Amino acid sequence: MDQLLCMLSTTEYISGETLCQELQMTRGAIWKRMEKLRAQGYQIISAGKKGYRLEPEDDSLLPGYILHDLRTKWAGRGEICYELQIGSTNTYAKDMAHQGAPHGSLAVCHIQTAGKGRLSRGWDTPHGDALTQSMVLRPKLMAEQASLVTLAAAVAVAQAVSDICPTLEAGIKWPNDVVLGGKKFVGILCELSADIDGIQFIIPGVGINVNQQSFSPELKEKATSMLMEMQKKDPNAKPICRRTLLCAYLKRMEDAINALEEHGLDGIMPEYLKRSVTIGRQVRVIGVNSEFIGTAKALDPTGALIVTDEGGNDQRVLSGDVSVRGLMGYV
Structure with missing residues (x-):
């Protein structure tokens, strides 16, 4: 910078x-x-x-204003690359990582037009009402622990939302969604580069529906935004500053990654369990060619979901293979 x-x-x-x-x-x-x-x-x-x-402007995501508001030691303290409009912040951040961007560097945009979700789904934010950003991480983790970064990001987002909007209670739906009122408002996609020596970098991309006030017919039954949920409680609720939310997330993500490096999954598990809307509930596990119903029991040390099926057998569910739904709906 x-x-x-x-x-x-x-x-x-x-x-x-x-x-x-x-x-x-x-x-x-x-x-x-x-x-x-x-x-x-x-x-x-x-x-x-x-x-x-x-003199910071309301909601501006220009790097200098982000840096002005940051209260972190390394998150957001490397390179901060901002574009008004971008295809995918994950793609941008991966390019930054390949070019040597240090741990904690950030790619952020006002509008994302070709965002990526898990299982090849899209995640677009065409109106500038969402917060979309991706971070370059070079964590001291083993390759088999890489999936824990997704869980850490979910915890960090949920905590950040509580920090700036205490009336909102965000829940975590395994593996990579954060929900409000039973509807999704956050998507997380982590991408990994590793070799025989271990992790080279991880890119946790996070898209947060912040100030949207409506969604398309195909999304409105399962998607929401922070502002929409706040206005259910207070019709006069004002739009949320995305930069304030971003800086709160970066501080929480820094804490979560530090905890993972020191303690593994145990470092974030208490906060994860407190906010989980999956663990302890009946779920439907939907694979490419099959599905089954069971009870989400726990996470293993790599972040995989352990589901006890109707026959009493524990099944290890990997996030890259399936979708998990509640029996009565999305959550």
Whole structure:
């Protein structure tokens, strides 16, 4: 990220003299750089002898504003790449990773037109009301633990939603959905690159329905948004700042990944179980050529779902192979 932008992204004013000394540039050169940043959409204010600072705009996802609001040590602290419109943030983040982007780097966009979901499903956000982002992770995990990152992301999203909207109670539907009021509002897709030496990188892509107020006929029975659920409780509820949600998620995701690295699944399991809408319930497991009904019993150390079928046998269910539904509907 632009070094000047990083310096302006603090919460305090920074003097022109300090900028000149740190960047080893003249005041004229710094002014030209500031004008270029302003042309990109940044609001940079000056206050007499105090100096300069960014004035964050509501809901802007420009990297400098994200950095201004971040309260993390590494999540979002690598590269932050923002595009107004993008096909898939996961594809973008994978390209970043292949080019050497460090742990915690971020790809985020205003509008996503060709997002990807699990089992080759699509995930589009054409109106800019959703938050779509993907992170580059280079975690200290074994390859067989890679699927735990999906669970960590689900926990982090659910926690972040509670952090900024305490009246909303998000539940986690195994393996990669987060729900409100029995309807999906979050999709998570993790993609892995590994070799004989282990994990090279993992890309957890997260799409969150934030401020949508309607869905197409084919989606409205199973999809919702944070704003729609808030307006059920308070018709005057205001739209949610996506940047605030993003920064809350990044902080929670940082905590979850740190816990995974130190303790494995046990590091996030208490929070996962507290929010799970799958464990302990009867489910229908739908595969390509077959399906069965059973009771979701537990997760194994790799994050696979253990389902006790109607014959009393435990079946190990892998997320890449099946869909899991409640007997009475989506959840």
